[in-house]
Amino acid sequence: MDYLVEAKRVFDIEIDALSRMRDSLDSSFEQILKQVTECKGKVIVTGVGKSGHVGRKIASTLASLGTPSFFMHPDEALHGDLGMVSNADVVIVISYSGESDEILRMLPAIKHIGATIIAVTGRRESTLSKEADYIQLIPNLEEACYMGLAPTSSTTVQLVYGDSLAVTASAIYGFKDADFGRLHPAGALGKKTILRVKDLMATGEKNAVVSHHSALKDAILELSKKGLGIVTIVDDTGRMLGVITEGDLRRQLERGADIYSLSVDDVMSSSPAYIKKDKMAVEALNEMKKKNISSMPVVEMGLSIGTIRLQDIIGIGIV
Incomplete structure (x- = not known):
C-alpha cells in the first residue's frame, strides 16, 4: 500500500462529503438555527459513540460563541441527567443511523418533558427522524475508512455542521471579541480583550x-x-x-x-x-x-x- 496515496484518499473523500453537506443545506438549517437562537432555555447536545464525542465539541463551541449549551450523554440522561432538561430547552440529537438504542430509550422522556428535539441524522425514515420536531438530514456519504465501516466522513460532516450552527448563531447575536474574551478569561485572546x-x-x-x-x-x-x-x-x-x-x-x-x-x-x-x-x-x-x-x-x-x-x-x- 502506498500510504501517502491512502492518506490523500481519506482527505478527498471527506472533502467531498463536506461539499455535499454544504450543498444540501436548505430551509431546514434556517429553521433549526431559529430554534437555537430563539431558545429561552439551554441547547443540549446528545449522542453516543463517535457522534457523542462530536456532540461534546459542538456543545463546547456553541457555549464559547454565546449559546448556553452543554452535552448530555444518553445513558446518564436515563439515570438522572434528564433533570437538567426543561420544556424551554432545545435538544440536538446526533445519530447518523437514527436508530442507536441509547438514543431511542431517551427520546420518550424528552418528549414528555416537552423540549424541542432536533435530529441530525442520515436517514429521514429513521425512528429518530420520526420523533424529532426538526430534522437536519445528512446526505448518504461514503465513509473514508477503507472498509467503509468506521464513522469518518459522517462525523466530520457532523462536526462542521455544528461549527456552522454555532458560528452563524453568534453572528445573529452580534457576538464580539470582547464577548469571546469574557467567556475565555484564561486564554490569550480572552486576556487581550479583558485585561486593562x-x-x-x-x-x-x-x-x-x-x-x-x-x-x-x-x-x-x-x-x-x-x-x-x-x-x-x-x-x-x-x-x-x-x-x-x-x-x-x-x-x-x-x-x-x-x-x-x-x-x-x-x-x-x-x-x-x-x-x-x-x-x-x-x-x-x-x-x-x-x-x-x-x-x-x-x-x-x-x-x-x-x-x-x-x-x-x-x-x-x-x-
Whole structure:
C-alpha cells in the first residue's frame, strides 16, 4: 500500500462529503438555527459513540460563541441527567443511523418533558427522524475508512455542521471579541480583550516615583528597589514631569558623568511615552514594542498613578 496515496484518499473523500453537506443545506438549517437562537432555555447536545464525542465539541463551541449549551450523554440522561432538561430547552440529537438504542430509550422522556428535539441524522425514515420536531438530514456519504465501516466522513460532516450552527448563531447575536474574551478569561485572546493597564500596573508602594527635588542617587535607589526599569519624576502635587530609565543612567555612566553630583532634573526625559489606566493591556504592549521600551508610566489627568512593564504583560500570556 502506498500510504501517502491512502492518506490523500481519506482527505478527498471527506472533502467531498463536506461539499455535499454544504450543498444540501436548505430551509431546514434556517429553521433549526431559529430554534437555537430563539431558545429561552439551554441547547443540549446528545449522542453516543463517535457522534457523542462530536456532540461534546459542538456543545463546547456553541457555549464559547454565546449559546448556553452543554452535552448530555444518553445513558446518564436515563439515570438522572434528564433533570437538567426543561420544556424551554432545545435538544440536538446526533445519530447518523437514527436508530442507536441509547438514543431511542431517551427520546420518550424528552418528549414528555416537552423540549424541542432536533435530529441530525442520515436517514429521514429513521425512528429518530420520526420523533424529532426538526430534522437536519445528512446526505448518504461514503465513509473514508477503507472498509467503509468506521464513522469518518459522517462525523466530520457532523462536526462542521455544528461549527456552522454555532458560528452563524453568534453572528445573529452580534457576538464580539470582547464577548469571546469574557467567556475565555484564561486564554490569550480572552486576556487581550479583558485585561486593562490598571489590572497589571504597579501602584502605590510598588511604583517607582521620586520628587523633582531629588538627587539622581535617590532615583537610582528607587530604580534598584522597585525593579521596574523606570522611575517617574513628579512635582509636589504628583504631576508627572518626566522619567528616568536604566538606559538613561547607563548613558550617563558611559559619558563619565559624576552621577552623585546630578539631580533628577539633569537626567530625566521630559516628554516620555505614557498610557492611561483604562487602555487595554495589549495596547500598552504594542506601544512599548513600537517605541522599543520596556516600561511606561501610567498617567491620569497628568498625575502619575502607576507603571506598566512589558514583561508583566507578556508574562500573563498576551503576545
